Amino acid sequence: xxxxxxxxxxxxxxxxxxxxxxxxxxxxxxxxxxxxxxxxxxxxxxxxxxxxxxxxxxxxxxxxxxxxxxxxxxxxxxxxxxxxxxxxxxxxxxxxxxxxxxxxxxxxxxxxxxxxxxxxxxxxxxxxxxxxxxxxxxxxxxxxxxxxxxxxxxxxxxxxxxxxxxxxxxxxxxxxxxxxxxxxxxxxxxxxxx
Numbered sequence: 037x038x039x040x041x042x043x044x045x046x047x048x049x050x051x052x053x054x055x056x057x058x059x060x061x062x063x064x065x066x067x068x069x070x071x072x073x074x075x076x077x078x079x080x081x082x083x084x085x086x087x088x089x090x091x092x093x094x095x096x097x098x099x100x101x102x103x104x105x106x107x108x109x110x111x112x113x114x115x116x117x118x119x120x121x122x123x124x125x126x127x128x129x130x131x132x133x134x135x136x137x138x139x140x141x142x143x144x145x146x147x148x149x150x151x152x153x154x155x156x157x158x159x160x161x162x163x164x165x166x167x168x169x170x171x172x173x174x175x176x177x178x179x180x181x182x183x184x185x186x187x188x189x190x191x192x193x194x195x196x197x198x199x200x201x202x203x204x205x206x207x208x209x210x211x212x213x214x215x216x217x218x219x220x221x222x223x224x225x226x227x228x229x230x
Contacts, residue, residue, distance in 0.1 A: 083125030121152030143202025
């Protein structure tokens with residue numbers, strides 16, 4: 037009788053242990069679903085502008101990949117956030133300011149990025165950003181990005197620097213002004229999660 041109770045007690049303990057061990061395995065998919073990245077929505081794809089200007093010149097451009105978007109940063113050291121004027125909008129084709137020259141940009145859609153800052157020293161006219169007209173942005177490698185497809189420098193004319201950003205499709209974007217830089221984020225999709 038004692039042996040039977042021991043066997044039953046052991047069996048009950050094993051069943052309880054296996055049942056408890058199985059709970060985290062069953063809960064794991066739900067936890068993974070909750071851990072999915074929630075992406076911001078509501079950026080939209082209409083033109084975004086801010087009227088201001090700075091004499092601080094553009095010095096660099098760089099890019100980055102994030103869970104929900106690809107990012108382009110235009111560095112304008114010395115410019116306060118409130119001084120960084122911009123116009124960012126989707127265009128059918130990119131044309132260089134001043135000359136009207138057509139600049140091809142690869143991708144399903146083209147964002148024209150205008151920063152109200154020169155890419156040259158205003159006193160000497162010496163270039164401060166080593167880009168060449170109609171060429172990809174120097175130092176910006178977007179290979180393997182989910183949204184970005186191409187970058188093209190369109191020049192700097194009358195204190196405004198113009199860039200073409202080729203993206204996969206017409207997707208929502210936002211523009212952020214920070215001290216010393218302008219940030220353009222283009223979402224990977226229109227949905228709220230990645």
